Amino acid sequence: MSQYRIAAIPGDGIGKEVIAAGIEVLDALAARNGGFSFEFESFDWGSDYYKKHGVMMPSDGLEKLKPFDAIYFGAVGAPDVPDHVTLWGLRLAICQPFDQYANVRPTRILPGIQSPLRDVGAKDLDWVIVRENSEGEYSGVGGRVHKGLPIEVAQDVSIMTRPGVERIIRFAFKLAQSRPRKLLTVVTKSNAQRHAMVMWDEIAEEIAAEFPDVTWDKMLVDAMTMRMTMKPGTLDTIVATNLHADILSDLAAALAGSLGIAPTANLNPEGTYPSMFEPIHGSAFDITGKGIANPVGTFWTGAMMLDHLGEREAAAQLMRAVEMVTADPALHTPDLGGTSTTRRVTDAVIAAVQGRN
Numbered sequence: 001m002s003q004y005r006i007a008a009i010p011g012d013g014i015g016k017e018v019i020a021a022g023i024e025v026l027d028a029l030a031a032r033n034g035g036f037s038f039e040f041e042s043f044d045w046g047s048d049y050y051k052k053h054g055v056m057m058p059s060d061g062l063e064k065l066k067p068f069d070a071i072y073f074g075a076v077g078a079p080d081v082p083d084h085v086t087l088w089g090l091r092l093a094i095c096q097p098f099d100q101y102a103n104v105r106p107t108r109i110l111p112g113i114q115s116p117l118r119d120v121g122a123k124d125l126d127w128v129i130v131r132e133n134s135e136g137e138y139s140g141v142g143g144r145v146h147k148g149l150p151i152e153v154a155q156d157v158s159i160m161t162r163p164g165v166e167r168i169i170r171f172a173f174k175l176a177q178s179r180p181r182k183l184l185t186v187v188t189k190s191n192a193q194r195h196a197m198v199m200w201d202e203i204a205e206e207i208a209a210e211f212p213d214v215t216w217d218k219m220l221v222d223a224m225t226m227r228m229t230m231k232p233g234t235l236d237t238i239v240a241t242n243l244h245a246d247i248l249s250d251l252a253a254a255l256a257g258s259l260g261i262a263p264t265a266n267l268n269p270e271g272t273y274p275s276m277f278e279p280i281h282g283s284a285f286d287i288t289g290k291g292i293a294n295p296v297g298t299f300w301t302g303a304m305m306l307d308h309l310g311e312r313e314a315a316a317q318l319m320r321a322v323e324m325v326t327a328d329p330a331l332h333t334p335d336l337g338g339t340s341t342t343r344r345v346t347d348a349v350i351a352a353v354q355g356r357n
């Protein structure tokens, strides 16, 4: 029997609530499946840790995480700690050194969920967004001079490397090839950003030659927002830079019904370092402690983690359980217009996993 060691980092706000729910569901699934088990170890890193220690995670944090098979991450962000501190201090502090360069965000409309787009149902919207997750606009290069003076200057420099672009575009083509429609859209902005984005386009052209069976096209990011809302059915796999995909994937999550449902995987595809799985939403201070956070995004990302660990059948089993639960409007949390709670949704998914409903 395989045993997987998972590092749980619930983080802040509703991150704690949804990760607790996710662990319960994954343990129940493992018990039911019988072929594998989990050993979770929880790390209390995040904003509370920061207020005590002045850092979001200890200096040997990465060394601690390295031996794990995967990381199950909640969210970071607190009202009284600046967002760049929390994000760079924990989430990016893990993603970047662990070279989790492929951020994968599936989006589809689950049963029982209503898209805000009129007349758009499950068959019209089934995407995977691949986000470059290691460089580009979020490489952290830049600085500020003359701080606070009238002559102040601030600069954020976007860095794109040929190997960095090649690996993400190749990853996206491979993923597109593995999906039934074999369809890839490469998002760009090479009309206005005439250096790095032009290289991005050229590399897409080059890599495309390796995948003659994949149909692909190129789309400017601004026009892409229109296509996603007006013609969602024309899209399947999508690849975009760090910044572009960050924005487009929030739009995608909203179009699929709620931010609370959307999952993501930060993959180090070579497996040199552990990969990290998280819901895409943040710590949601407005609903923290109310017991109404939607745990579905965390369950779905748990299924992505199972897939990554090679437990394909268990991943599919978990998604079937999640879909049985979303199909029942009585089990919708307030973000989906319902009155259910994290507890009830979690119990229902566990029951479905155990075949009790």
Ligand code: NAI
Pocket: 014, 074, 075, 076, 077, 078, 079, 083, 091, 259, 260, 261, 278, 280, 281, 282, 283, 284, 285, 286, 287, 292, 293, 294, 295, 297, 333, 335
């Ligand atoms: P958010 O994702 O926390 O919340 C946006 C809205 O969606 C809120 O109204 C919230 O109640 C709702 N929402 C989010 N997840 C939900 C769920 N599971 N169930 C029900 N409703 C849900 O984004 P916001 O408010 O912009 O940021 C709050 C904090 O989270 C900030 O400090 C931000 O930096 C951080 N953040 C962290 C992320 C991460 O750790 N990956 C991602 C996004 C934001």
Ligand code: MG
Pocket: 246, 247, 250
């Ligand atoms: Mg985002």
